[in-house]
Structures are given as C-alpha cells and as structure tokens.
Amino acid sequence: MSTTTDRTTGRIHSWDLSTGVDGPGTRFVLFVSGCPLRCLYCANPDTWHMRDGRQATVDEVMADIEKYRAFISTAGGGVTITGGEPLLQPAFTAAVLRRCQEAGLHTALDTSGFLGARAPDDLLADTDLVLLDIKAFDVTTYRKLTGGELSPTLNFATRLDRLGNSMWIRYVLVPGWTDDPEAINGLARFLAGLGTIDRVEILPFHELGAAKYDALGLPFPLRETPSPGPELVRRVREQFRQRGLTAF
Template sequence: MIRGRIHSWDLSTGVDGPGTRFVLFVSGCPLRCLYCANPDTWHMRDGKETTVDEVMTEIEKYRAFITTAGGGVTITGGEPLLQSAFTGALLRRCKEAGLHTALDTSGFLGARATDELLAATDLVLLDIKSFDATTYRRLTGAVLAPTLNFATRLDRLGVRMWIRYVLVPGWTDEPHSVEGLADFVAGLGSVDRVDVLPFHKLGAAKYNDLGIPFPLRDTPTPTRESVEQVREQFRAHGLSAY
C-alpha cells in the first residue's frame, strides 16, 4: 500500500487546470522560493500520512461535480515529485477513473517522474521561475537546468503544458530574461498557454504564524501595466499568454 504525506485539499476553478478541480496539496519541497505562498508545505514531517485509497475516497465524493464542470484532479504542493511514487500511483488511479489529471510542479525533480507517471498525466503546470540561472538560484536556492530539461522531455513525450511565470518586481521582470524564456517556450510544441502571475503577499500571514521572516515583505506587487507588458512579450512569440 503506497502512502504519502499531504497538507490539505481544496476545490478550485480556472487556475489549477481546466474546469473545477479537486486540488491536493502534498507536503515537502526542496526549493525555498523567496515568494512562496505555502511555507507550511515545505516539510514532509508536517504533513498528514495517508494512502492513495483514502485520497480516492475523498475525490469520489466530488466526482459528479468536477466532471460536470469539465474539471478533474490537480496534484500540487509543496512539490509532488518529492513523493513521486505516491503521486504517480494517485495520478494512475485518477486516470483509470476517467478523471482529467494535472501535475503542478517546479520541474526541479523532473528526473523522478517516470514515463508511466507522465503517461497518466493529462497536463503539467510547469512553474519556470526565471530564465536567468543566477536569478533562479538566488530566488529558489536551486539550479535552473533540471526544469528546462524536464520541459524539453515533456515536449518530446507530447505531454501538454501550461507554463507559469511569477512576475516579481526587481527579480523576474528583466526584459532580456523574459525574452529568453519566451523564445525557449515558443520552441516547445506541447505548450498550450503561458500564465503570467503577479507576485502577491497573500501568504505573508503564514510566515508570521510560523515565526519565520517573509523575504519579499518589502517588495511591491507589479503594476497591471507591467504584467500586461510581459504577457505581450510572450504573445510576440506566438504564445497564448494570460
């Protein structure tokens, strides 16, 4: 029996994949993104141990609602590929049940995703946090290359992707870096859209509760005009950007 550790679950519409989604937040993440909105999911030890069967029982309660709304199941985190066996088993069970499946990941642990896991994944929400390697390391504490390698592999396998890009003033708004990412993404035939997400501070209260500093507390949120400008950079490469 495959067990995993989860933080929580929620129902969401339009952000975590098409339609209304059952969104499962798993525990544990190897990155420490400065703008992370879910620091309460960083550590595996803080999660609740559960089984795939127990999660599927919960999903079944909402099956009629999410399928009628054209949705499915999204596994996010934390980082789902930190628990790749649990995530893979859950994606396969959802797929067998006829549910649309989405995997929300940074791609940093993409090498842990087996071809079997990806075959059970209808959509990957791939969060590319910066196209500049130095900025990526400063922003996440990790290296960029594994994420780009994973994107290339997904494209080779024909797995559909939505690219996510969080726009953080002074960090990820440098035009040359955005241009490089847009050029890279435009070369991936399985990308359906790019979501440019404005940096926000909605998770700041969680940092207070955990007694840890929020690194970007003094960073402003981007203007509507700057967000649209970055979207236009992606659109100029023939990409659908929102």
C-alpha cells in the same frame, strides 16, 4: 470509481476545490507535503516539510475524491496534484494519477520541474496536463530566488515536449526579480521552440502568504516588494505573445 486498491502511502498537507486556477474546470486539488526549493515568494511555507503533513494512503485520497467526482466531472474539471512538490513523492503521486485515470478523471501535475528526473514515463503518461512553474530564466536569479538550479526545469520541459505532454507554463512576475526584459525574451524564445505549450500564465506577485510566515515565526523575504502594476504585466504578456505564445 475503479475497484483497484492501493495502500501506497504519502505525506499530504490538505486538499481543496478550486475553479480556473489549477487547471481547466473545477478541480480537486491535492496538496502534498515537502519541497526541495525555498522560493522567496512561496505562498505555502506550511508545505515545505514532509514531517508537517499527515500520512495517507492512495485509497484514502481516492475516497475523498470520490465524494466530488460527479461534480468535478460535470464542471469539466479533474484532479490536480500540487504542493509542496509532488515529484518529491513520485511513487505516491504516480499511484494517485493512475487511479484518477482509471476513474476517467482529467489529471494535472503542478511542479517546478526541479525534480523532473524523478518522474518516470508511466507517471507522465497518466498526466493529462503539466502546470510547469518556471521561476526565472536567468541562472543567477533563479538560484537566488529558489535556492536551486534552473537547468533541471528546462530539461524537464524539453522532455515533456518530446513525450507530447500538454503544458501550461506559470511565471510569477516579481518586480526587481523576474521582470528583466532580456531574460523574459530568452524564456519566450525557449518556450516558442516547444510544441506542446497550451498557454503561459503570468502570475503577479502578491503578499497573500505573508500571514503564514508570521504564524510560523518565519521572516517573509519579499515583504517590502510591491506587486507589479498593470503596465508591467501587459508588457510581459506581450513579450510572450510576440513569440506566438498564448499568454494570460
């Protein structure tokens, strides 16, 4: 591990180890606190507010990563920064990514792209993979679903492509919200025009985060929304594949 020290501080929620869902291999996944969006299907409402996280220095985070560095390296993994929204704390996120690069660890950034303009080029240069969450492709649906605007995410995707950053696109499939065939075709056309997309992941909506809303005393907006059936999931994957994209 690099002997560089960095006392830059950030607000973090927690960390975990995962395999196959937060980038390639076994990953050390750092959850930072704070998010500007309020997605109706969010599974982590406990990461919305920075005040609910704990303050940590980059050195402290790297000390935790060091405990698992040999394991995650052997397992073909690395470090993923997620949240919340990592780009709400760009200086802290950039410092962690830089230290991971110095340590020879694969790095991934999981982001909605809504704050993509806050990511300086040097942060992205230290990012091996961007897990870009595109919540919807219809502008009105995106606003209703997230409370934010779609264009910053699309602009960020275009910028990542220009910079040569590899991307995995994540698309949460929510019946009645993000399953419109025309909107999905539009997104597939947009993505097909970018050259650095390695895969598109179709993530079926689920209610696994509902218990967190109950614990926080918050209503879960999509409690009555069903998970998509296998036929719908296959149809959406095929729409992306028809545009030459690798979809899972």
